[in-house]
Amino acid sequence: MRVLVVDDEPTLADLIAKGLARQDMAVDVVYRGDDADELLSVNDYDVVVLDRDVPGLHGDEVARRLAARGSLTRILMLTAATALADRVHGLELGADDYLAKPFEYPELVARVRALGRRSVAPVAPVLERAGLVVDTNRRMATRDGRPLDLTPKELGVLEELLRADGRIVSTEELLEKVWDMNIDPFTAAVRVTMSKLRKKLGDPDPIRTLPGRGYSL
DSSP: OEEEEEOSOHHHHHHHHHHHHTTTOEEEEESSHHHHHHHHHHSOOSEEEEOSSOSSSOHHHHHHHHHHTTOOOEEEEEESOOSHHHHHHHHHTTOSEEEESSOOHHHHHHHHHHHHHHSSSOOOSEEEETTEEEETTTTEEEETTEEEOOOHHHHHHHHHHHHHTTOOBOHHHHHHHHSOTTSOTTOSHHHHHHHHHHHHHOSSOOOEEETTTEEEO
16 A cells, blocks of 8 residues: 655654554655645655645645645645534545544544545455455465465555456556655565565465566466
8 A cells, every 4th residue: 555644744644654664664754745736746646645724835725726636645634623514524525534643543444444445446445366365454375375474565466466356457657656766766675575585485476477568476
């Protein structure tokens, strides 16, 4: 899952991002609304955690523009404005959920995960193909009943391949979904991660490499 955190309090924004990253999410952070609008126009985020009162471009306008583009990105408004009228207005702008500050971190994670499941076509929480199983809720994987000790990136790559259901997944698509914007687009991270994942999956190798096109199960 890829998430954008938008908040003008750098300390809070960075803490949220680090916490979500520990939950195996790829997280980008900005502190201004105009920066958020730019990233949202070029990247396919699953969820944006959006503070309403950010400089540059108000959070309300960020939400309005995102909704107008017909984006599948889900919006969780995170703000100190707790009045009923504020919550209603935020939802009317296109927000999918609304969480007031201060908040409990487990609730934030749960809400982000719930919204992430709604940002794509509905799929079962347990993905399975050719003996490979990923439980997306418990963040666990097995092959033919054998537990797999995967890193978050390895698990993320396997999950995307399973979601593709046999379709070819490009390197660029994997970078977009599993890594954050700080990754070098020319990096060998996908190739290295894929190599390590293959070793852990064992024989026979269930992953096909299609030179110049990507990977598939």
